[in-house]
Amino acid sequence: MPVISYIDAVTQALMEEMKRDPRVFVLGEDVGVRGGVFRATVGLIEEFGEDRVLDTPLTESAIAGVAIGAAAYGMRPVAEMQFADFIMPAVNQIVSEAAKIRYRSNGTWSCPLVIRAPYGGGVHGALYHSQSVEKIFTGVPGLKIVMPSTPYDVKGLLKSAIRDEDPVLFFEHKRCYRLIKGEVPVEDYTVPIGKAEVKREGTDVTVISYGLTLHFALQAAEQLAKEGISVHVLDLRTLIPLDKEAVLEAVAKTGKVLIVHEDNLTGGFGGEVAAVIAEEAFFELDAPIKRLCGPDVPAMPYSPPLEKEFMLNPEKIAKAIRELAEF
Amino acid sequence: MSELKHTALGLSDEQVLDMYRYMLLARKIDERMWLLNRAGKIPFVISCQGQEGIQVGAAFALDREKDWLCPYYRDLGMVLVFGQSAKDQMLSAFAKKEDPNSGGRQMPGHYGDRRFRILTGSSPVTTQVLHAVGIAYAGKLEKKDHVVLTSCGEGSSNQGDWHEACNFAGVHNLPVIFMVENNKYAISVPLNKQVAGGDVSKRAQGYGFPGVKVDGNNPLEVYKAVKEAVERARRGEGPTLIEAVSYRLVPHSSDDDDRSYRAREEVEEAKKNDSLVIFRNYLMEAGILTEEKEQELNKQIAREVDEATDYAEKAPYPDPEETYKHVYA
Known part of the structure; x- marks a missing residue:
């Protein structure tokens, strides 16, 4: 391919x-x-x-x-x-x-x-x-x-x-x-709307993400594997309609959930995912649901240190996963 | 009424009588809705009264087999000419399941009917003007020769979407007729506080296509202007802006009270120029309408409106479960 x-x-x-x-x-x-x-x-x-x-x-x-x-x-x-x-x-x-x-x-x-x-x-x-x-x-x-x-x-x-x-x-x-x-295959294919995909199998902590931060999560998972932490990574791919079944399955895999997105925390889609988990998979949880998101500031500034501060990266995600793993 | 004669426009006696019938039907449906609203039977009315001459004159100039409408909420006369019935209007007013626009989901006046190429509309004003440009562009891609007429009030002509639509259609030379029904008021705010310069039609200059201003109380003048615009569009010469001036004879809606912002004398004065009065007189003078024919016409329309009202009042509401129908995300 x-x-x-x-x-x-x-x-x-x-x-x-x-x-x-x-x-x-x-x-x-x-x-x-x-x-x-x-x-x-x-x-x-x-x-x-x-x-x-x-x-x-x-x-x-x-x-x-x-x-x-x-x-x-x-x-x-x-x-x-x-x-x-x-x-x-x-x-x-x-x-x-x-x-x-x-x-x-x-x-x-x-x-x-x-x-x-x-x-x-x-x-x-x-x-x-x-x-x-x-x-x-x-x-x-x-x-x-x-x-x-x-x-x-x-x-x-x-x-x-x-x-x-x-x-x-x-x-x-x-x-x-x-x-x-x-x-990417040469021949015609489609990916269905409304279906999430497991991008990495794991047993300790589940990360749910999409877009660029999904790649950061995979890099963090790679790093953490060396430290003995096994990370399960679900790529939502479609936010609406949300693949609830896949979310709940991913939660059940580890009992510990980190939701990651670049969009800011308050009102972000992670809140909806967290609510679905809390309502439908509460008894699967071994730790509080955690969100790692862009900060609640009006937008991303231009100056490199400010932009870096706003952006997520594999290190920030790895840190959040470690905390959950230790919970 | 002006010197303009229907025969000079190529309209037969039967056609102008038919125009009058549609104008009268629109008026009588509208008046009935107000009665039903005041009797507590329907929750809301938004009116065409005073603008029937514009709507019927314009619709008659289009090809009812292939042209498209993106109308606004007052265009009752227009949608009747394109094929909707009195019954359709009453089903919508009573919010019944059979309402062809929306199955009872939308307020009255929110037209949309695939049978007659009337695109579904919403309440935020002027969004439909861009949709008209899209339908015209689709026609260009598919090498069809349909024309799209879209209408709005003079207040709505201040929206950004209106400007974006005129500019887009001008750049791509699309077969769109932008009809502004200037009824002098946007709810309570009069023309001089809405439109800088007081003349919408002149804006067309800036878009590089013709803008004409016509007496909206004379359906023949409107017909003539729209006919010319249709011919231009069909020849591939692009859009036309038409400002048709009339007067809104009733409050903005059943929830408005216009006594708080305009004098009764002004309204009474405007009633003398009501397109229904003016066109009736024209037809009488031309000998096309007689007292006898008028009585018969009034009787016919009263029966049509009565039957529509009875039917719609007795018709079933949508089932509550229909709230969840046509939901995909």
Whole structure:
């Protein structure tokens, strides 16, 4: 199997889905001639032309709103928000419209739309090119939310998202784009939305994570194995719908749970995961549920020591796992 | 009424009589809803009264077999012309299971009907204007020649989405008709506090497509403007902005009291220019409508509204379990 980068998996999925289905088109800022500021849509305009690889005006609400109209009509738009931070002007369209179209029309209309957005820090992006925005949407029924961590999952889940009949927010960790590489099959495959995956088997402590911090957790687990601590790592992959069964199974493996995400602690999705565990697996627990998250500060600062302080890393995760293991 | 004659627009006597019938039907459904609301039978009404001439005039200029509507909550006249019935309106007003817009989920006036290519709408204003651009763009991708008409009030024309939509449609030369139904009030706030310069149509200049202002109390003027816009769009010449000026004859909704922000004299004065009065007089003068025909028409419509009301009142509500239907995430 060829080894490709996280961002190449995005490009391959788009390319293959656009070839497979003429209803698929991409739209966003600089997605055409430039191939995207991160180069996720590189090569598409040459292959499919400017109508299906649409450079939009600099208007996020229009990117979402136009895509919603086209999706309701019957197309399969894949809209790109240049940075997840800039999704804010489109929140009304996403929350009031995309999320509610099927429900409010009693199932007579639907909105098969994908919105891709690079999120997350560690790239010297400062306050407005580093945010994790998932918590703004996880409490809004009507949106599927996918946050893959590996090239294999990116490609398979993006294909599933494009083929889905309902709106999917597809958040790509921008630090992973070129950092994370992995094996991806040449032949067509999909990864189902709503299914978590065990990325490492273990017996002492369970770590539940997604995105970049999933890789930090795996690195921490590798280190801790040398210290005799066996770590079980579950990658949520999809936040909504949450794979509760997989979460509960992972909890039962060790009885000790650490939930890790880069999004800040308060109101973060880890709180929901913790609540599910507390309600449904309380008697499996041998220690209090622990969360390790971005700090509750307005956003990630620019200056390197400040950015480093905000970001999680394998050492911080290893420390939290050790504490749980010793509990 | 102006010198504009329906024959000069290519409309037959039957067609203009049909236009009048739709205007009257919209008015009578609306009036019945207010009665039902005041009698405590339905929770809410949002009105088309005063704007029927715009809505019916515009809808008649479109192709009801292939064009699309992204309307707003006052467009009762428009959705009737596109195919919805009095019964559909009453099922929605009573929030019954059979309501074709939403199965009783949405408030009245939140139209959406796949049968007639009327896209489902919401309450946050102006979101639909961007959807119209999306439907037009989809048509371009699929090489279809449908036109999309989207409407909103003059207050809504201040929203960012409205600007984003006009600009997007202008850049990509899309077959969209932006109809602004200027009824002079956004709930309580009058035009001079809503629209800088006082003229929405002039904004089109900045988007590089035509903007026209028409008398919304004259359905023939509206028809003419929309017809020209449809022809332009169909020829691939892009969008048109139409500002149709009328007056909201009743409060914003059944929960509003307009006595707190506008004088009764102003409302009474506006009633003299009500499109229903003006168009009725035109048809009478042209000999198309007679006292006898009018009586018959009134009787027919009263029966239609009565039957719709009875049917909807007796129709079943959705089952409570339907709360959980059409949920995927």
